[in-house]
Amino acid sequence: MPVLSWDEIRNRAMHFQNEWRNETNENAEAKTFWNDFFNVFGISRRRVATFEEAVKIDGNTKFVDLLWKGTLLVEHKSKGKNLDRAYDQATNYFRGIKDRDLPQYVLVSDFARFRLYDLDNDTIHQFKLEDLYKNVQLFSFIAGYEQQEIKSQDPVNIKAAEMMGKIHDSLEDINYTGNDLDTLLVRLVFCLFADDTGIFNKGLFKDFIQDNTNEDGTDLAFKLQYLFEILDTPAEQRIVDDSIYNEFPYVNGSLFNERLKTAVFNAEMREILLECSRLDWGKISPAIFGSLFQSAMNKDKRRTLGAHYTSEENIMKVIQPLFLDELKEEFLGIKKRKRNKLQLLEYFQRKLSGLTFFDPACGSGNFLILAYREIRELELSVLKEINYTKYGVESYQLDLSLDFNDIIKCNVDQFYGIEIDSFSAQIAQVALWIVDHQMNIEASLYFGASFARLPLSEHANIANENSLEVNWVNILDPRNCDYILGNPPFVGATYQTKEQKKDIKKIFNNVSKSAKLDYVSCWFMLASRYIYQSNIKTAFVSTNSISQGEQLVTLWNELFKYNINIIFAHKTFEWSNNAKGNAKIHCVIIGFVSGEYSKEKKLYDDNNMTLAKNISPYLIDSPTVLITSRRKPISNIPEVRFGSMPRDGGNLVLTPEEKEEFITQEPITKKWIKPYVGSRELINKGERYCLWLVNASPSEINSSKLVTERINKVREFRLASKAKETRKFAQTPSIFCQIAQPESNYIAIPKTSSSKREYVPIEFLNKEVIGSDLIFIIPGNNLALFGILHSKMHNVWLKNVCGRLKSDYRYSKDIVYNNFPFPSLSTEQKKQIEKLVIDILETRKKYEDSTLADLYNPITMPLSLLKIHQKLDKSVEKAYRNKKFERNTDRLSYLFKLYEKMTKNG
CATH class of the missing domain: 3.90.1570 (tt1808, chain A)
Structure with missing residues (x-):
């Protein structure tokens, strides 16, 4: 036999x-x-x-x-x-x-x-x-096959990517570069995968290298070149012989039809390729391997290989609410039908095969890969239900007269992408073929027949272009597009290259303050124009900066020109992966359409979903109101200001050790050394000091060698500055550039504070304590104002409208404080709030060994302090209205409506 x-x-x-x-x-x-x-x-x-x-x-x-x-x-x-x-x-x-x-x-x-x-x-x-x-x-x-060494449970992993990286480096060292190198590596990846998954007979590619090429690798490149020609040639057109070449199937699909320059291999490179072929490529995850191999080709990134690919869990946060949940719900509805069920199932399968997906910054294709996998799994579920509806049995009744393509209708040609990097674009295309084959295997298990979709007649439409320059319409006509998705690049304004700044300037047509936008805003803008007056649903991952502070106003004022309507959103979370040294970025996910949206809107917070009437750009359930920057408060309250800014090169600021050294060596300096407090010192009782020489006489200053040395360094630092304003202050090197220190005690608000706290810690400081530019200052002992700023109402406002540093709150004068709708207090309300503030301050004194960070840590906050704060919250809320606020979303919605009312007439 x-x-x-x-x-x-x-x-x-x-x-x-x-x-x-x-x-x-x-x-x-x-x-x-x-x-x-x-x-x-x-x-x-x-x-x-x-x-x-x-x-x-x-x-x-x-x-x-x-x-x-x-x-x-x-x-x-x-x-x-x-x-x-x-x-x-x-x-x-x-x-x-x-x-x-x-x-x-x-x-x-x-x-x-x-x-x-x-x-x-x-x-x-x-x-x-x-x-x-x-x-x-x-x-x-x-x-009856000869026994081979098989490494069980040895999947393609970071080691494999590193080995391919070594092949890449060896070829690059001999000037085998560019598209030839990229394409060769992609072809090798495909062959390695095909060797373990039934596209080739098991181990055929490994045997080809091991048994048919010289151990020194000298003939490997030529034989690979001929193999690629064979893979691009139909069996009936090949030279008839009994060589191993003719055991390979016809692949085509544009993967092997381009003629490459012939490379040069050596014994070490051949052995690396053999070692790769001994791994089990059948266990590969196309969702991550593209990013791994993309990194492997970059020597700098290879040190952190695997640190930047996106986890499947995070990609699903985009895919599920964008289309998958809705499609599954529709399928479940059909399953429950009794009339016309079969026709509806067949219609639904045709619908799945007609959907188109577009990632305009697709990288190595992660989002498209998982989207395709989920569509194929849903299609298989539909086929199982069709079979059960027809025959009443779970196992498939295979009609052998049908071609596989008559049964499975979804294919990779439903997927479109734009990617500027040539290698990534090729990887994305091959990765989609790989996931297609994996899904074909899964389907084959149900059908009871092995199937490989060869030749590769269809392919994903991945354009190797700059998506900020190419017209998206030329890639995919919006009339044929259903969904846009992806994870465009995040680059803050401070870190953008000149070219990136030019991109923003061009795309936003020099809109005021657009220079401060994150680079990801470009994709939101282009997508909004692309989907205008269509039914296309879009969802992007973004840095959270576009949903807070001034950036929000600048970007969304432009997007609203295209009737953009947010239909779902994930509030700030860490976008990370499962690799060692994983990269963590604080992100949001925003799904949107152009025009009205009649279905339920979904708002996710730490994977908890709530339905929303309206999702504003602040990613809250509230009216769409944009909080614009404002110089003066909208309420009748004292103005807030930054603390004092030194711009001294660190020469007017002292550590505790430097302070003691100054006083020991020159006692006269003691009267000029003041406590110096920023956000860190305020919250954590950090100890820092400064030379405060505002009222010091010139003769006394000159009598101190230590002080004059510091002042001379300040002058040198300011003169060397590129900023004209700073150079001007070199004329007065003994004092801070901006002096905001009040003559009275004052309220101190930290500029940055952890978002984990229910209450942002604030404090009254003595006028002898110098506030740095990392705190905000409100002169005076206004207890009622302190109470309102320390209440839940103000903290909810702050949390949702402020900018962020990572996930930390960034308090601001122009956005947070000046726009906050303070309540009008009756005499009785004012007295009650003041009493509770005194109680809070007295309770704090009982814990003098604790920092504000300790006192306002949600885990360690003393119960007595918490109870007083809760009483303060109720008192402040009654100043707004008698009806109780049930949730923070109610508080926020009320504040937005009040803000809208107070600013209606400018």
């Missing part, structure tokens, strides 16, 4: 799996099970092995379930039985078997699980029945 191809064996394995997936009883069907098992590999069990082989142990006769002398012993149990005991029982039989007949392999099974022991190589392989098709190569000794 001729040896079966691995493709045929896999096909038979799938039939076997489907046939035996519900069997449980050892005694009833075990023999038939193993007859069918051997038939998977084209072998009649009767020719090689016997059931119930008798063996003598300690004078007793025992019966081996199945014995193939010299090769295999099988011990079979009922479903769920202990396989360790089964193995012990199997090896116990060895005492009754002649040495020459002892097997190399022991196989134990309970129908649902297989465990294969290779006693010569001391290896164990375990897998489930439904994974037999993936593991048939373990049984090459049954099929």
